Amino acid sequence: MAIALPILFHCFANTVAYADDWVAERLRGSVLVLQEKDWAPLQRGDIVSDDSYIKTLGNGRVTLTRGAEAIDVSGHSMIQIIDRNGEKFTNVHQHYGQIAVEAEKRDVKHFGILTLYLAAVVKGTEFVVRSTSAGASVSLDRGQVSVEDPNTGTYVEITPGQSTTVDPSGRFEVAATGGATLPVIRNADGNAVNGKPDRDSRGNGKANAGGNGNGHGNSNAGGNNNGNTGGNGSGSAGGNNNGSTGGNGNSNAGGNGNGNPGGNGKK
Template sequence: MHYVRSLVLLFVLSLCPTIAIAKDWLVAKTTTQVSYTIDKTTWDAVAVGTVIPSKAWISTGPRGRVTLTRGEESLSLSPNTLGSVVTHEGLFSRKTEVVQQTGEIALDIEKRSSPHTYVHTPFLAAVVKGTTFTVTVTPQDASVSVESGLVQVSSFTGGESADVGPGQQATVDQNQTMSVAGVDATPSVTSVEPTRANVPAVNQAAPLGADLGLSAFGDQSAQSEDVGTNGVAGESSGGENSFNESGFSQGNEGQGLGNAGGNSSDRADNAGNSGNGKGNGNGPGNGNGNGPGNGKGHGQGHGKGHGHGHGNGHDHDDDD
């Protein structure tokens, strides 16, 4: 009997390294302007082969793209995306939560008999057993488009839910109104119990439903307290990153002299960063950096504030 117990113990211990590795996602493909943080302070650039631990936040810049893999599963983050992956690992089970505050993520999730992957956005939640689908989040709404399989999409305070299949889409706006569409047929919308979101929308201090005393969606433990209220900022000459009271901001540490008091934004309607005594990181949206020379707009305009953009721009003081 003692011999049998020893064998069982050795077998369980032999699984531990595998279990630990199974939590993490591996960078399979990446461009520049992709970084991650595990402490909300220090950001590290990713490279092919980088291991992204559970609960790490990943940020992509205006030209950043990255694909993460874990076994048969994959997550592909498009430009201007901010998200995190949290893994709850048991001895014989695993649940994955994708927290997506803004941007677009394409997911290819392995099929299992019961729901095991949850996607939390500011406006809707998605539950899957296994499928291929894309989640897009803007400051105004979130949508789920399904390529294969079935995804259960639910609003929060709106109390609406739909099972979205191949060729179908569900969108929930900031007023918590759900709209559905489909190539051949549209999904049916049903009523469900209102819930609270786990992640706040960009520029919002708290998730939807937090002031109503509602429980979080599915009682899942997504790390919403780790999410800021700001979008992903553009690239700066300094390339540093920070997590402050305004939320996540990538590339807000410049080399400038004056005040960086304008907005740095990846989307025209997405607020960026501000800070004192530093330059701006300017994304495709308009951003102003006030230094001895002012660089403005989509530009590669360089003032002494060294604010960088990504299109054509100019300096007003003829400083280069």
């Protein structure tokens, strides 16, 4: 599963910042911005224009602020902020790495993080998103985050003490600590797919409309799938697939590709 993220090249300028501008407030190490077709150093106080790509190297870290909101980008990360004038929703495309977000509290969902494997949407909260080739995860300090697989509609609502991880096959795993209840994974129809929540435990599940799955198997629309002890299996529409003990089976329709804007990143 992959999500195509379009590459747009824009410039940035160190000019007067307006209320809706993102500004590099705190910065250390090597932080780069894609300017035209080349990576250029980002400086403290620079304004990050819409659609700009920001990349940190291993020793780099930058905090981008806009009013009361902040995006803290850790080392070995790359993001793109989509925040066009006149729109009331901010999208951050996180190609890889880790970011911590502090989003202003509002009555409507207005801030989203999109990775290769999940989308996290909030009304206002503090949360951390990690994205690698092995999957993506979300945890939070306060508020509530809705985490969804954009391809299937499977989702989970998490609150403080809860976290969720989505692997490349779209399989959700949830966890709870500190006495928090285990969040419930739901399919696109709102039906629970990971059973009754327990405290301080872990659970997993994935189900889509029209699919049947047993054990730890995963099923996609129109497909039948059986998973045996310790095995995972995925079936595509109209196909059948079985997973054996300790084995994994996946079937995909179409192809997957990776793209590197400026030499780094997954798309």
